Amino acid sequence: xxxxxxxxxxxxxxxxxxxxxxxxxxxSTRANGAGPAGVRHRWTDHGLMFVAPFLLVYxxxxxxxxxxxxxxxxxxxxxxxxxxxFVGLDNYAEALGDPEVWSSLWNTVWFxxxxxxxxxxxxxxxxLLAHHVRVVRWLWRLSWFAPFLLPSxxxxxxxxxxxxxxxxxFADQVLASFGLRPGIGWLTDERYAMLSIVLATVWWTVGxxxxxxxxxxxxxxxxxxxxxxxxxxxxxxxxxxITLPLLRRTTxxxxxxxxxxxxxxxxxxxxxxxxxxxxxTRPILQYVFQAGFTGYRVGYASAVSYLFFALIVLVSLxxxxxxxxxxxxxx
Amino acid sequence: MSAVGFRRRTVTRAREDEGRAxxxxxxxxxxxxxxxxxxAVWVAPLAWALATSLKPEGEATRTPLRWIGSRITFxxxxxxxxxxxxxxxxFNTAYISVMxxxxxxxxxxxxxxxxxRTEFRGRRVLYGVVLAGIMVPPQVLMAPLFAQxxxxxxxxxxxxxILPQVAVPAMVFILVKFFDGVPRELExxxxxxxxxxxxxxxxIVMPLSRPVLAAVAIxxxxxxxxxxxxxxxxxTDPNGMTLPVGLVNVQTSYGLRYEQMMASVVIAxxxxxxxxxxxxxxxxxxxxxxxxxxx
Numbered sequence: 001x002x003x004x005x006x007x008x009x010x011x012x013x014x015x016x017x018x019x020x021x022x023x024x025x026x027x028s029t030r031a032n033g034a035g036p037a038g039v040r041h042r043w044t045d046h047g048l049m050f051v052a053p054f055l056l057v058y059x060x061x062x063x064x065x066x067x068x069x070x071x072x073x074x075x076x077x078x079x080x081x082x083x084x085x086f087v088g089l090d091n092y093a094e095a096l097g098d099p100e101v102w103s104s105l106w107n108t109v110w111f112x113x114x115x116x117x118x119x120x121x122x123x124x125x126x127x128l129l130a131h132h133v134r135v136v137r138w139l140w141r142l143s144w145f146a147p148f149l150l151p152s153x154x155x156x157x158x159x160x161x162x163x164x165x166x167x168x169x170f171a172d173q174v175l176a177s178f179g180l181r182p183g184i185g186w187l188t189d190e191r192y193a194m195l196s197i198v199l200a201t202v203w204w205t206v207g208x209x210x211x212x213x214x215x216x217x218x219x220x221x222x223x224x225x226x227x228x229x230x231x232x233x234x235x236x237x238x239x240x241x242i243t244l245p246l247l248r249r250t251t252x253x254x255x256x257x258x259x260x261x262x263x264x265x266x267x268x269x270x271x272x273x274x275x276x277x278x279x280x281t282r283p284i285l286q287y288v289f290q291a292g293f294t295g296y297r298v299g300y301a302s303a304v305s306y307l308f309f310a311l312i313v314l315v316s317l318x319x320x321x322x323x324x325x326x327x328x329x330x331x
Numbered sequence: 332m333s334a335v336g337f338r339r340r341t342v343t344r345a346r347e348d349e350g351r352a353x354x355x356x357x358x359x360x361x362x363x364x365x366x367x368x369x370x371a372v373w374v375a376p377l378a379w380a381l382a383t384s385l386k387p388e389g390e391a392t393r394t395p396l397r398w399i400g401s402r403i404t405f406x407x408x409x410x411x412x413x414x415x416x417x418x419x420x421x422f423n424t425a426y427i428s429v430m431x432x433x434x435x436x437x438x439x440x441x442x443x444x445x446x447x448r449t450e451f452r453g454r455r456v457l458y459g460v461v462l463a464g465i466m467v468p469p470q471v472l473m474a475p476l477f478a479q480x481x482x483x484x485x486x487x488x489x490x491x492x493i494l495p496q497v498a499v500p501a502m503v504f505i506l507v508k509f510f511d512g513v514p515r516e517l518e519x520x521x522x523x524x525x526x527x528x529x530x531x532x533x534x535i536v537m538p539l540s541r542p543v544l545a546a547v548a549i550x551x552x553x554x555x556x557x558x559x560x561x562x563x564x565x566x567t568d569p570n571g572m573t574l575p576v577g578l579v580n581v582q583t584s585y586g587l588r589y590e591q592m593m594a595s596v597v598i599a600x601x602x603x604x605x606x607x608x609x610x611x612x613x614x615x616x617x618x619x620x621x622x623x624x625x626x
Contacts, residue, residue, distance in 0.1 A: 050442060050532070053438050054439060065472045065479050066475070068478065129369070132359070140366060141615060144370065146607065149557075150557070151556065152575060153559055154575060154578070157578055157579065158376060160582075161589055161596075162589060168392040176394070176395060215620075235358060260468075285470050288474070293477075298474045298478065302475060
């Protein structure tokens with residue numbers, strides 16, 4: 001990396017912030033010092049013009065709702081934002097004492113635990129298979145990644161209508177063809193509903209993790225294996241002592257991304273079970289939706305979603321630390 | 332010095348590897364068999380949807396399992412296409428996805444260029460505010476955002492669906508990282524020739540960034556096409572619904588016509604699958620690149 005050193009650059013480096021200039025700036029030491037005066041001037045032109053359109057939309061549809069949501073959570077408003085009054089932290093106090101908040105939160109966390117493990121492991125297995133079998137790569141990409149490209153609405157209807165119905169549903173019929181007793185209430189029995197949602201989710205989204213792992217595997221230089229082969233290491237030994245340790249960082253990122261995605265579950269559950277049976281699969285986002293959009297208690301819904309937000313931020317901070325560390329290691 | 336030579340060597344090795352497939356040992360056959368089995372398992376639900384949609388009316392619920400009914404018919408497709416709003420919803424989804432993708436690419440790349448390459452008062456603070464937005468899940472904003480849409484009169488409009496999806500902090504982050512690596516000399520040469528900032532951005536920086544822009548566009552398009560929660564909240568008029576929202580909304584009106592339901596599922600799922608088979612490499616690369624940084 002070229003150190004940024006001329007006096008002309010010092011001004012820029014100061015103002016543009018040390019971290020970025022030091023990290024990414026392939027510094028142009030020549031032009032600023034020796035070039036025509038106009039060039040230096042051009043670098044500082046029109047900055048706001050470039051960021052203004054984005055910032056306008058960002059402010060209107062992210063910053064403002066974020067702040068007004070916070071304000072709403074301190075009020076007892078209905079959906080149109082009218083007719084409420086300031087109630088302080090009452091909504092938060094109510095949410096923390098609301099057993100339905102805790103049960104939906106528990107369902108969300110339970111889904112996250114149940115889904116993250118298979119989503120990461122199956123993704124890894126798929127990537128290893130595709131990478132080592134070497135032939136017909138398009139077939140593996142197509143069959144394992146294609147479901148990820150389908151809208152949640154399509155996934156929901158597919159499983160609701162023809163996979164999970166009792167007796168004639170595909171899942172039951174496959175069990176029956178193996179001589180097992182069908183007639184399982186995949187989505188209606190409290191014992192199976194959450195597992196059925198996890199199963200459908202794994203089928204639907206594992207392709208994403210598969211791609212991330214595949215990209216990581218393809219980035220491992222082959223000479224690493226050649227050296228091991230010369231030393232007489234078998235395939236199992238290579239997998240365990242070379243491949244998996246090299247994938248550790250990827251696994252960290254995949255796990256955190258998966259946890260974040262799983263915590264935000266809503267679509268599949270809403271379509272497949274509507275949160276039932278008996279609210280046993282209702283995630284926290286659906287509770288927010290119900291409180292705000294069918295119960296019209298926007299203030300309360302906002303308070304619950306901010307509690308959920310706090311959880312997400314916590315996980316995101318873990319991710320930030322992980323990705324920062326991995327960035328340093330690769331640099 | 333060694334870095335370049337080192338990289339070149341691994342590249343040639345990798346290429347040799349592609350050309351010379353490894354020997355077919357028993358172990359590799361076993362892996363192939365396992366992969367084929369798992370591929371079959373993964374394709375099965377979609378194949379079942381297709382098979383069901385081709386059955387004559389009333390045969391979808393027959394047991395035991397049969398892939399093909401008494402005959403193959405496209406009756407269900409004809410029915411849903413003629414009776415429903417599928418065409419309308421597909422147009423809505425395509426329009427919303429294309430507009431969202433275009434706006435996201437333009438807004439985010441402009442902003443990223445501004446943050447990466449220009450100076451103005453408050454730039455660092457503003458960039459910090461944008462980066463912090465990566466952590467905000469859009470779902471958390473559903474109630475206040477909806478109230479905002481009511482205030483702006485954007486409920487049940489295309490813009491009401493599009494606008495909240497176009498200012499994506501993660502995409503700005505990805506693009507800033509990319510622009511940081513573009514050599515400044517390229518732009519300076521153009522400045523010397525008298526080109527303005529705007530022209531340099533559009534004629535030099537953007538064409539250079541085609542791969543990363545494609546990645547951002549692909550990722551945005553897929554997630555917009557598949558987005559459920561926000562279009563579901565902000566559209567109540569069936570005419571303005573996107574494909575997934577419309578299907579979920581009218582599912583009961585199909586009665587218990589499983590063949591028709593699956594025909595519409597196939598129609599709804601097909602466009603992206605076709606796009607995927609056409610642009611497999613680009614999509615896979617785009618998703619892997621963007622997915623790691625964004626999401």
